[in-house]
Amino acid sequence: MISARASGILLHPTSLPGQFGSGDLGTGSYKFVDWLVSAGQTYWQMLPLGEVGAGNSPYASNSAFAxxxxxxxLEELVTQGWLDASDLIPNPEFNADHVHFDLVKPYRIERLQRAALRFFSAPRNSAHSEYIEFCISEKHWLDDFALFKAVEHHEQFQAWNHWPEELVRREPRAIAEARLRYVDEIEFHKFCQWCFYRQWFLLKNYANARGIRIIGDVPIFVSYQSADVWEHQALFELDASGNPIVVAGVPPDYFSETGQLWGNPLYRWDVHARTGYTWWIKRLEQAFRLFDLVRIDHFRGFANYWATPAGAPNAIGGEWMPGPGENLFEAFQQAFGELPIIAEDLGLITPNVIELRDKFNLPGMRILQFAFGDNDSNYFLPHHYIANTVAYTGTHDNDTSLGWWNSATEHEKKFALFYLGSEGKEINWDMIDALSASAANTVVFPLQDVMGLNSEHRMNFPGTPLGNWEWRFSWNWLQNWQTEKLEGLTASHHRNPRVP
Structure with a gap:
């Protein structure tokens, strides 16, 4: 349970300003932490930190750990002596208000390759010792992740079950030979992960020292084309050839009339149970190291999950299947004690989902944009909130609040104006104020809503494969009056722990 009143901002690090095509763990992140403090905030919530997958989605990573x-x-790599300042001339085609992934990926990878070459060519020092220690401590996932990346590249990014048979089946001799054959590429990927983790914990420590806590995001499912599925094939619903039998998604809902077909392979929960849920425990252990709180995406899938036959054109023909339920969370409790988890309990929620959430005293989520479609009995209206709740104006899957308002029905607008006591001139601030004043102990606002941005600044549109996850902002968009107004609201609603 989250017991103290506080508020925070939803912003993915790639959305931060920066001269190298996307936000990163550098100067922009530290400046944003400082801004959170000045605005009276406690939480920085972000999307999954793994490598982006299909459609550049952070929810389709090729590793649950990387x-x-x-x-x-990259600038920190200059200070380490692994890059020169001349290596960091930005591409003039980089865009300040969106991430052009096709340009950013090759630019950054090339610089990382230069840095790795200089690191491994330099005389051994304390940094090399730290690197070796990292490789040893993270061996349980890092070795196979780095090998997966190397083999995937040499197999021209084919699905892993189309690799040579001996690698598909992970025959020990073939794995050992591949580790020798691709040793340079393996070391490169390990170097990148060491850099990421080293920089991440420096940033997290900086934030924590200033009273900022990080809310991370753990997708319930993993990508088929991932080191996790390749390494742990028995844990997933695969046929004898390694193809998925059924895949993940959700039935028709608010976001899509044909449902959402995510395509992730589903878990063999009976096999997980026989292992004592070891893989999941290791996954959460890593998440609890990286973050102060963890939002588990699609929490309802632990109670029941939507299984659609692989190859289906959409998610309509799926069926609900029983998840692991309380057995999994009892294993979590035994492993960790307190569970700093936020349950993403949106969508079609059945009583067993609520029972599972409440049995382990996990806060659920409320979205204010969902509140005005009917009447005052709506579950998402603030007067229904309880303390153990995390409330949002909207999430990364929603339109911005101004964008929502511009496309809302007449009924929604009329009801929202009445309920919020609003004139409609600053609907984003009226929504922020209503959440901040509510009983929910935790409230989170997308940065777009603080800045009053429209639909052009939306982060994701579920069900659409292209054009998502690219949004960025510039510091001059964030005005002093917005910071001061947010800080004032936060203090007046007793959400700023720095204010007596």
């Missing part, structure tokens, strides 16, 4: 090498602060 960090996104595109977030590595």
């Amino acid at each position: 960090g996104n090498h595109l977030m590595i602060d």
Whole structure:
């Protein structure tokens, strides 16, 4: 349970300003932490930190453990002596208000390769010792992740079950030979992960020392084309050839009339149970190291999950299947004691989802944009909130609040104006104020809503494969009056722990 009143901002690090095509763990992140403090905030919530997958989605990573090498602060590598300042001439085609992934990826990878070459060529020093220690401590996932990346590249990014048979089946001799054959590339990927983790913990320590806590995001499912599925094939619903039998998604809902077909392979929960949920425990252990709180995406999938036959054109023909339920969370409790978890309990929620959430005293989520479609009995209206709740104006999957308002129905607008006591001139601030004044102990606002931005600044549109996850902002968009207004609201609603 989250017991103290506080508020925070939802912003993915790639959305930060920076001269190398996307935000990263460098100067922009530290400046944003300082801004959070000045605005009276306690939480920085972000999306998953793993490498981006299909459609550049952070929810389709090729590892449940690896960090996104595109977030590595290149300027810090200059201070380490692994890059020269002349290596960091920005591409003039980089855009300040969106991430052009096709330009950013090769630019950053090339610089990381230069840095790795200089690191491994330099005389051994304390940094090399730290690198070796990291490789040893993270061996349980790092070795296979780095090998996966190397083999994937040499197999021209084919699905892993189309690799040579002996590698698909992970025959020990073939794995050992591949580790020798691709040793340089393996070391490169390990170097990148070391840089990411080293920089991440420096940033997290900086934030924590200033009273800022980090809320991370753990997707319930993992990508098929991932080191996790390749390494742990028995834990997933795969046929004898390694193809998924059923895949993840959700039935038709608010976001899509045909449902959402995510395509992730589903878990063999009976096999996980026989292992004592070891893989999941290691996954959460890593998340609890990286973050102060962890939002688990699609929490309802632990109670029941939507299984669609692989190859189906959409998610309509799926069926609900029983998840691991309380057995998994009892294993978590036994491993960790207190569970700093936020349950993303949105969508079609059944009583067993609520029972699972409440049995382990996990806060659920409320979205204010969902509140005005009917009447005052709506679950998402602030007068229904309880303390153990995390409330949002909207999430990364929603439109901005101004964008929502501009496309809202007449009923929604009329009801929202009445309920919020609003004139509609600053609907984003009226929504922020209503959440901040509510009983929910934790409230989170997308940065777009603080800045009053429209639909052009939306982060993701579920069900659309292109054009998502690219949004960025510039510091001059964030005005002093917005910072002061947010700080004032936060203090007046007793959400700023720095104010007596």
